[in-house]
Amino acid sequence: MKQILIIDDDEKLGQLLTQYLERYDMQAHVALTPSKGFELLKKLKPDLLILDVMLPEKDGFEICREIRAKSSIFGQLPILMLTAHAEVTDRIVGLELGADDYLPKPFEPRELVARIHNILRRSSDDNNLRDIKNINGLEVDSSRREVKLDSEVLDLTTMEYELLILFMQFPNKTFTRDELMNRLRGIDAELFSRAVDTLVSRLRHKLNDTSKTPRFIKTVWGRGYTFIGEQI
Amino acid sequence: MKQILIIDDDEKLGQLLTQYLERYDMQAHVALTPSKGFELLKKLKPDLLILDVMLPEKDGFEICREIRAKSSIFGQLPILMLTAHAEVTDRIVGLELGADDYLPKPFEPRELVARIHNILRRSSDDNNLRDIKNINGLEVDSSRREVKLDSEVLDLTTMEYELLILFMQFPNKTFTRDELMNRLRGIDAELFSRAVDTLVSRLRHKLNDTSKTPRFIKTVWGRGYTFIGEQI
DNA sequence: CAGTAATGAAACAAATACTAATCATTGATG
DNA sequence: CATCAATGATTAGTATTTGTTTCATTACTG
Known part of the structure; x- marks a missing residue:
């Protein structure tokens, strides 16, 4: 209904x-x-x-x-x-x-x-x-709000989930921190802290993506972060 | 625009x-x-x-x-x-x-x-x-801040990227070092060193452009540098 | 072709940005 | 209102970028 x-x-x-x-x-x-x-x-x-x-x-x-x-x-x-x-x-x-x-x-x-x-x-x-997205072993079922990594369901918080699907909506796009915060929290988000970094860090951990050659979220130095799209 | x-x-x-x-x-x-x-x-x-x-x-x-x-x-x-x-x-x-x-x-x-x-x-x-510039095998997608050389994505630092798009904005224009530094760093940037040369050198390396007959960035002896536009 | 000035790029230093651990705060739940 | 989870803030440690110096090399000059 x-x-x-x-x-x-x-x-x-x-x-x-x-x-x-x-x-x-x-x-x-x-x-x-x-x-x-x-x-x-x-x-x-x-x-x-x-x-x-x-x-x-x-x-x-x-x-x-x-x-x-x-x-x-x-x-x-x-x-x-x-x-x-x-x-x-x-x-x-x-x-x-x-x-x-x-x-x-x-x-x-x-x-x-x-x-x-x-x-x-x-x-x-x-x-x-955009219901189900599958990128590089990461599977998002947005109707269930469920994320699977290599067939295992991940337990993500709201912010982590929102961040992830935002990334996945625009793979390979580099988001600045400002941009991310604005999109996640709405217009007037003024950020004085490393909150975005913290959030990304947490998501990375849950995605098992902490190596120097990341599988999903790449740091773009001096700019922000990028979700890596399909590798060809 | x-x-x-x-x-x-x-x-x-x-x-x-x-x-x-x-x-x-x-x-x-x-x-x-x-x-x-x-x-x-x-x-x-x-x-x-x-x-x-x-x-x-x-x-x-x-x-x-x-x-x-x-x-x-x-x-x-x-x-x-x-x-x-x-x-x-x-x-x-x-x-x-x-x-x-x-x-x-x-x-x-x-x-x-x-x-x-x-x-x-x-x-x-x-x-x-998106506006994408494409010159001589070099492709810049400014909305993604992504640069591709012969279809391979380059990993550029902020300054390198800024320098490149400045060059590409005015192909065939010869920039003096002073000019470049002013445009890149703001109003009255004072430079006592060879920072520009170093920056150009680094960019050239990433562009694979270190031969004597450069593909992209030409040295104009005694003057500065020029980005080579479309060859006809 | 020697002499001089300009350049390329390596090596080092300084500045800057990032990670992740930790603590604080908020907000939900019973 | 006590507890717990989620998120924000702070910070020390680290990594990366950027500026500076230097020297070998290159290009110009006479």
Whole structure:
């Protein structure tokens, strides 16, 4: 069953949608505030996010941007924006904000369901491409959040896992520390410490990759780190 | 190519930055006064604005505030502030002024480029576009910071890499040693030694370019060095 | 072709960046 | 609220890069 997270301060609307979506085999969860929303986001890892533009604390644009910034974690999460009026829409869809679709209020529930289906179909198409990755003896099943090294399952922490799949998404790309932290922790990550190094070090250990000629994560001196792609 | 607008009354600095940024595939434009700056801002619609805090007419804070006020037009425009000293910084970043980052003078050009990249990545997550230069069997993928010689990846240090892309930016141009050091290390790098020669020598070795009829880097006796462009 | 200046690159030194161990903090869990 | 796991910060030790010196070699000059 698809999990849908709705961030909207209109409680009544939330309940209505929950009931309605249930009929289409979707389980909806409502967060009335952005902070509650982020909490549920982490907990539920929903398949789709419905976001109201008008919200207390921060507006929907802001939330959308934040989520997109943490691209490795929620970069793929489809987002549907609910706008108060049809006007502002240009900014929303596909553009810098990275929402996948929008729907002006008021709307027909059926219309909403149609759009949800649309989005989910779209996103699942390219999700399949990255579901299981296998590079150089390292196998990641992202739907299970499981990593196998030479057929043995590794026990990775959240950060370690996120770092790994970020690396694997862009093999051979050299990431600077700043870049890594920004991608892993979101926009405003200011780093004064060797936290990234520590994280990499821990991941390397679990990957058994501490020799001077690394199998997976190479240090690029003066720049950052690189995940080594297929060797030819 | 990214367009960068610099508002700064230090003409020399502007020129230097323009040249430097060129190497990183950014086109810089310098406005010496705020009014000229606003004019260019409208005309160019740059991807990023670099703003000196100390300016004639109005100071950088003021400009920043004004730009942020016209949020519909330039609300998204990333702004990098150059401050004379590191003190005032709290007010600047992210706060009521809405700058995206700051950099205290004096700074290393490399540092500036790193910050620009950071900001641009944050504001629009589009570093998938790669620009690849290919000269005479030497291939540089600047987004990955990867250099291939006859299809083999080279392991270059930071300085070696910087030197190489500087050369490749201006094939057939003869650089003096002074010029090279200034471009590589920042504004008024004083050099009493043969550091440049050593650097070139090291790069040549990695490029396998030590024969008397060089493939890439030619010595111009009494002058400096030249990177050999396409042979016809 | 000798004399002189410029260059290449080896060897050493200094500066800088990285690793990993350790400690501190945070946040979750019962 | 005590415990434990995850993550951030600090730091000593180490490795790498970069700058400097030096000397043999090379290219120019008269």
